[in-house]
Amino acid sequence: MNLRNRLGVGVVIAAVTTLSIAGCSSGGTVASGGTGSNKKLVFIQGEAPNNFYISMKCGVESAAKRAGYTVTTQGGQKFDPTLQLPIVQSVLANKPTALIIAPTDTSALQQPLQQAVTNGTKLVLVDTTLDTPSIAFSSIASDNKGGGAAAFQAIKKLAPNGGKVLVIDNQPGISTSQERTQGFADGVKTDPKFKNLGVQYAQDDSTKAAQVVSAALQRNRDIVGIFATNVHSAVGAATGVQQAGKTGKVQVVTFDAGPDQVSALKDGTIQALIAQQPEKIGEEGAKAAIAALEGKPFAKNIATGFSIITKADLNSPTSQAALYKSSCS
Structure with a gap:
């Protein structure tokens, strides 16, 4: 039976729904991260062993590779701000040109990420957000x-x-x-x-x-x-x-x-x-970071879609494509 009819849920499986195209970020001039050997992105996951964030990592790496960028990925073993904060502090000590991050707490990560933006890092939020998300070049998350x-x-x-x-x-x-x-x-x-x-x-x-x-x-x-x-x-x-x-x-x-x-x-x-669509979130996160570095416009807020999977339609191509990955190979 068709999933949508079975549950009676009007879910639109959208690849990407732009919530605020009118509020695009301009990104300014090309930063050092967009040229030569400095074409590097940093991605900090919410939780490294989680299949959701593994799938997101695959999306980040795929989009970055297509654009000629490299990615360094780090993440705590649990979704915990006390584990993520030291990682953030270590990454920021190296003054990354672009940082893609899923904050594990709306307030605990606000100050260090605000400081990073003040110091010139291009910030992109994926999945989760902050008390003041406007400091980010772009935010990408599920509905x-x-x-x-x-x-x-x-x-x-x-x-x-x-x-x-x-x-x-x-x-x-x-x-x-x-x-x-x-x-x-x-x-x-x-x-x-x-x-x-x-x-x-x-x-x-x-x-x-x-x-x-x-x-x-x-x-x-x-x-x-x-x-x-x-x-x-x-x-x-x-x-x-x-x-x-x-x-x-x-x-x-x-x-x-x-x-x-x-x-x-x-x-x-x-x-x-x-x-959810974690791989799509990762792809859009990488695209946003690259746009920021290269001084190109990008949507300020993007909402990705979701699908509902039941046992009855688990083996359908649509459902199988929506399952999370254990690796990027």
């Missing part, structure tokens, strides 16, 4: 609020009689998941048959997410749906539902489409995946 709304519509389709729903998130202060939870909450408000139990945090730890879900299901045996906002929350939520003997009774819809989530989708512990 996270729309994805959160789509997650509720998916649960609504799977549990039409309504009931209690719960959100499992990483931690406060992350722009992307805040938008996802807001989109989900706004969706719940449109249907009185559903009650939102709010957000619980798992600190990007699948084991903790499983514990949170298990405890929540013990307290609220009538939960009908769980929305997990990222990879680790998703895997943990699926485990928690399985351990509680609620597989198939509690509908789990998650952001991202990494290998563990795909396995859970096949097993039936996850019912739907909202797959």
Whole structure:
């Protein structure tokens, strides 16, 4: 069955939707990074082992290679500002001409990145953002609020009689998941048959997410749906539902489409995946950084699309193309 009809979610799988073409950045004159041996970009991931950021790295490297640039990529082992800040400080000490980064906290990264821009670094934000994102030459991210709304519509389709729903998130202060939870909450408000139990945090730890879900299901045996906002929350939520003997009774819809989530989708512990376009985000991030260095215009804000994948259409070419990569080879 067609995915769109099955879930009843009006999702447009857009390659790139420009939100603010009118507000293009000019980038000024050609910087040193756009000439000769200085054609170098630096990419700092939100979390290096994460398939989402691995796919994004592939996009950055592909676009850079086509333009004759090289890329140095670094990232912490977890999505944690205390791990990312030392990496940022080390990178900035070398005064990079262009930096592409997924900030792990909206406020903790604001000051060092502001200083980098003041010192002449061209800044591009990918996936996540800052309290004051205007300091960046360009920002590229998924339509996270729309994805959160789509997650509720998916649960609504799977549990039409309504009931209690719960959100499992990483931690406060992350722009992307805040938008996802807001989109989900706004969706719940449109249907009185559903009650939102709010957000619980798992600190990007699948084991903790499983514990949170298990405890929540013990307290609220009538939960009908769980929305997990990222990879680790998703895997943990699926485990928690399985351990509680609620597989198939509690509908789990998650952001991202990494290998563990795909396995859970096949097993039936996850019912739907909202797959982002991390490779496209990386490609646009590299293009923006190169445009900044070469003094060319580029959109100030770009929103990439997403698709919803279910077990029924997992093997379709469209769904297979949306799954995240484990390597760039």
